[in-house]
Amino acid sequence: MFTGIITGVGRIAAIDDLGSSRQHGKRLTLSAPAGYLDDVGLGDSIALNGACMTVTSLDANAGRFSIDISAESLARTAGLDRPGPVNLEKALRPQDRLGGHLVSGHVDGVGRVLKMEPVGESWELRILAPRELGKYLAYKGSITVNGVSLTVNSVSDTADGAELSINLIPHTVQNTALHALQAGSAVNLEIDLIARYVERMLGAGKVDA
Numbered sequence: 001m002f003t004g005i006i007t008g009v010g011r012i013a014a015i016d017d018l019g020s021s022r023q024h025g026k027r028l029t030l031s032a033p034a035g036y037l038d039d040v041g042l043g044d045s046i047a048l049n050g051a052c053m054t055v056t057s058l059d060a061n062a063g064r065f066s067i068d069i070s071a072e073s074l075a076r077t078a079g080l081d082r083p084g085p086v087n088l089e090k091a092l093r094p095q096d097r098l099g100g101h102l103v104s105g106h107v108d109g110v111g112r113v114l115k116m117e118p119v120g121e122s123w124e125l126r127i128l129a130p131r132e133l134g135k136y137l138a139y140k141g142s143i144t145v146n147g148v149s150l151t152v153n154s155v156s157d158t159a160d161g162a163e164l165s166i167n168l169i170p171h172t173v174q175n176t177a178l179h180a181l182q183a184g185s186a187v188n189l190e191i192d193l194i195a196r197y198v199e200r201m202l203g204a205g206k207v208d209a
Contacts, residue, residue, distance in 0.1 A: 001092045002047050004100035004142075004149020006176045008033045008088040010048075015083065018068060025070040027056075028080065032063050032088060040065070045091040045105070049079045049177070050147030050188040052091075052105025078110045078186035079146065085177040087147040100149025101142040102193045109133050111145075113185040114163065123168040125150075125181065129189055134162030135199065136191035144190040148176050 014029040030048070037060040040046070044055045046067070053067040074081055092098075115126035127145065129137065137143060137155045144150070145166070155164045173179045181187065 002052070002089050002103040002105050002147075003092055003096070003098055004050075004089070004103045004144045004147065006087045006089055006148055008036045009085055009175070009177050010036075010088045011085050012080070012083045013064070015081070023071055025068060025074060026081070027066055027068050029064060029066045030086070032065065034063060036088070037063060037065060040090065047089040047091075047103075047105045047147050048086045049077070050087070050103070050105065050144050050190055051077050051080065051107050076110070077107050077188050079188065085180055087177050089147055101144075103144050103147075103149065103190060104193060106190065107188045108136075108191050109189050111161075111187050111189045113181050113183055113187060115183060116181045116185075119167075121170060123170075123173055125166045125168055125178070127164050127166070127187060127189075128158075128160060129162045129164060131157075131161045133189060133191055136195040137162055137164055138195075141195070142192045144188075146176075146178060146181075146187050148172065148178060 010030045010032045012028050013031050016027045018024045018027055042055055042058055045052050046055060055065050056068050057066040069080060109130040111127040111129040114128055117124055134157050137152055141152050143152055150166045153165045153167050155162055
């Protein structure tokens with residue numbers, strides 16, 4: 001489990017094939033901030049842009065680690081198939097503060113940035129989410145964008161999907177990889193964990209005709 005509070009910005013430094021076919025995944029080698037890996041061990045979970053991954057090799061002194069990502073995960077996420085900055089979050093420990101909201105690290109869909117522009121001292125991030133995620137989005141509800149726990153300021157259903165607007169304070173822009181977003185960027189989205197269960201409970205027992 002995670003909280004959506006980013007604890008570091010890393011970088012995908014190298015990508016290696018795990019096989020020769022499209023059914024094979026990739027091995028990603030990442031660099032992390034100084035000291036970030038001091039309490040990380042092999043097999044630990046780290047979320048990369050909101051996608052939970054397992055550390056398969058580690059060199060804490062060099063600030064580098066590797067993860068293996070399947071072809072299935074690559075097909076259902078964004079930003080993990082090329083070198084560049086990524087948001088990092090270590091798995092939640094029982095004694096940690098829950099500063100964001102409960103996040104599983106499982107990407108529910110890939111959205112598209114419509115707008116990333118300054119508004120006053122902050123930034124407006126406008127995203128088009130897949131239509132099937134629209135029922136889980138609500139005004140002042142929570143959503144995870146590339147692993148960052150954020151609050152929905154507005155949401156409207158359109159013919160193309162669900163359009164949502166989010167306000168980013170300067171601290172969030174400066175301390176995550178969201179600053180690199182621009183119109184057209186693909187982003188990983190995870191809906192609120194509680195919303196999943198509410199939807200399931202409301203639909204439990206219903207039989208499709």
